[in-house]
Amino acid sequence: MLLYADDEDQPTSYDALAEAARSRAHGQLTVRVTVAPGLRTDGLLLSVVQDSRDEFRQMYGARRRSLSHPARRLRGAAPRPGERPELLAQLALAFRT
Numbered sequence: 001m002l003l004y005a006d007d008e009d010q011p012t013s014y015d016a017l018a019e020a021a022r023s024r025a026h027g028q029l030t031v032r033v034t035v036a037p038g039l040r041t042d043g044l045l046l047s048v049v050q051d052s053r054d055e056f057r058q059m060y061g062a063r064r065r066s067l068s069h070p071a072r073r074l075r076g077a078a079p080r081p082g083e084r085p086e087l088l089a090q091l092a093l094a095f096r097t
Helices: 011-026 056-061 080-095
Strands: 002-005 030-035 047-050 066-067 075-077
Touching: 011 080, 056 066
Parallel strands: 002 030, 030 047
Antiparallel strands: 002 066, 066 075
8 A cells, every 4th residue: 555645744644544544455465655854754754755755746747645455445535533434444345354
């Protein structure tokens, strides 16, 4: 799962989301965050990809709180903390055992 952040308040909230998503996917999910040019990632536990030339955002139309999955099972806005149950329900369907 790939998350995109263009605001400094976003990346740190993604750590908890990533952990919940990996748990719901029974460990079958890798989570990374792509960050906008110049965005600080202090304290972020996730693997970070710097979009230093803004190419990712331009090519994929990523915007604040974007989320995608390579199989396109999930796509759209990354959830705010109160919206996580919906994402976790989608992951449960995508990663049934």
